[in-house]
Amino acid sequence: MAALGLNFNYLLSYIVNFFLLYFLLKKFVFPAISQMLDDRKKRIAEGLTAADAARREAEEERKKLMAQLEAERAEAQQRVAAASAQAEKVKEDILAQARREAEAIKTSAIEEAEAEKQRILAEAHKQIAELAMLATERVVREGLDEKTQHKIIEDFLSQVSLN
Amino acid sequence: MSKLLRPKPLAFTVGILAVIVISLVFFRVPLPTILLPGEAIPGLAIGKFKITNTFVATIIADIVVLVLSFLAVRQMQDVPESKLQNIFEWVYEIFEGMLTDIGGKEKARAWIGVFLTILLFLLAANWMELIPGIDSIGVIEPVEVAYAEKGVNVGYEIQHFWLFETLTNKQVKLTPADMEEIEKEKEEAESAGEVYHPHNPRGYVLTPYVRAATTDLNLTIGLALLVVIWSHVIGFRRLGGKYARRFAMPVITGMKLVDIFVGVLEFISEFAKIISLSFRLFGNIFAGQVLLFVMAFLVSFLLPLPFFGLELFAGFMQAFVFAILTFIYFEQATHSHAGDEHH
Numbered sequence: 111m112a113a114l115g116l117n118f119n120y121l122l123s124y125i126v127n128f129f130l131l132y133f134l135l136k137k138f139v140f141p142a143i144s145q146m147l148d149d150r151k152k153r154i155a156e157g158l159t160a161a162d163a164a165r166r167e168a169e170e171e172r173k174k175l176m177a178q179l180e181a182e183r184a185e186a187q188q189r190v191a192a193a194s195a196q197a198e199k200v201k202e203d204i205l206a207q208a209r210r211e212a213e214a215i216k217t218s219a220i221e222e223a224e225a226e227k228q229r230i231l232a233e234a235h236k237q238i239a240e241l242a243m244l245a246t247e248r249v250v251r252e253g254l255d256e257k258t259q260h261k262i263i264e265d266f267l268s269q270v271s272l273n
Numbered sequence: 274m275s276k277l278l279r280p281k282p283l284a285f286t287v288g289i290l291a292v293i294v295i296s297l298v299f300f301r302v303p304l305p306t307i308l309l310p311g312e313a314i315p316g317l318a319i320g321k322f323k324i325t326n327t328f329v330a331t332i333i334a335d336i337v338v339l340v341l342s343f344l345a346v347r348q349m350q351d352v353p354e355s356k357l358q359n360i361f362e363w364v365y366e367i368f369e370g371m372l373t374d375i376g377g378k379e380k381a382r383a384w385i386g387v388f389l390t391i392l393l394f395l396l397a398a399n400w401m402e403l404i405p406g407i408d409s410i411g412v413i414e415p416v417e418v419a420y421a422e423k424g425v426n427v428g429y430e431i432q433h434f435w436l437f438e439t440l441t442n443k444q445v446k447l448t449p450a451d452m453e454e455i456e457k458e459k460e461e462a463e464s465a466g467e468v469y470h471p472h473n474p475r476g477y478v479l480t481p482y483v484r485a486a487t488t489d490l491n492l493t494i495g496l497a498l499l500v501v502i503w504s505h506v507i508g509f510r511r512l513g514g515k516y517a518r519r520f521a522m523p524v525i526t527g528m529k530l531v532d533i534f535v536g537v538l539e540f541i542s543e544f545a546k547i548i549s550l551s552f553r554l555f556g557n558i559f560a561g562q563v564l565l566f567v568m569a570f571l572v573s574f575l576l577p578l579p580f581f582g583l584e585l586f587a588g589f590m591q592a593f594v595f596a597i598l599t600f601i602y603f604e605q606a607t608h609s610h611a612g613d614e615h616h
Contacts, residue, residue: 113309113310114309114310114490115309115310115311115489115490115491116490117310119322120311120325120489120492120495121494121498123322123328124331124489124491124495125498127332127335128390128495128496129499130335131335131338131339131390132386132387132390135338135339135342135386135389135390135393136386136390138343139342139343139345139346139361140385140386142346142349143346143349143365144365144385146351147362147366149351153351
């Protein structure tokens, strides 16, 4: 033992020395470090959580705004569609009316023309008949009485007009 | 070969050779006296308690650890400006993580203090062997006194160098006749009630003021004893009477005879722990110190350099191994071997 230098007093002094060192470090140094590390960890975690919340909030806000914008856009579109539909309808109405009026004008014109034609024809009939009567009267002045003459001419003329 | 002949590598090689030759021819250092026990510094004692150079180193290591760690935590900042605080936080976090991996969060928190105290103290103590002046500055005394007290039988001639005295590398070996004479003279001096001091010293030896603390077995055995006993205290406090079952009638294999034998082995292993912890630390650091002595003795410049690197690594490794084993012993002490736990 002596050759190894073992000595109880020294051994004990080293143990006491170590205990003292341990006590001082344990009391003043390690808790400070561990406290610091824990605090910092907590602080960082808090910061991250806050940043996360802020980001989420901003995201929500953005989504809300986007939805609002979308709704407005849809509404505008709807309004434009409605307006254009109305315009289309108005156009249709105007066109239909114009067509109708044109038709009416055309019809009335035709009718008028027809009536005129009929009137002219009737006039022509009468004049032709008179002319014929006059002519025939001259031709057969004495042969036939007026009544028969008329009848013959009338017949003749109706055949002619039927053609 | 042609590469070596280019100017730069050539100059480098020649330079190295020149340094080696110069150190071999002009700067020879003596091989320090290698003694296993810590050496009492002559003329330094508190009462009967002789202060050894390893004890001085222990105190210095304590002071270094305390000063550094108090400086590190003096003004803690959330965003650290001080590198020391950074280093301490870094060390604390790394080893807390490591201990958590081994023993879980609760045990890591409970014992990181012991772990770090051992680690820091042993680092300071181990690395002290690398500092110039330690192991080489000390008290020079006649080899006769050293022989009478410690059995040293090789001294060196002395030379004066400005205000100081240094040992030269010229050895003086005590012959058996010298030894007999010294013993006789010492007996005469003691019977006359005087302190033995040779009139015409044959040679001198140097007792350094400081020698790496972990090269003293008292320290390593003391520390090993402490942590092993501490682990038993932890075991008893956590498991109560069940803790004793690990040595008597543990339930491990279920076969009674085998388990009794295992209990005996456990008991023996507690002593093995003390021996292995203390001698591993002591042996590595002591051997490292001797290695550095011998390398400097062979070639005083350059050659010791790689060994300094090696010892830097060995010093850290031994401190770490001691600390981590301490934690593992503490951790193991909390496992019950009474058979109510599933492994």
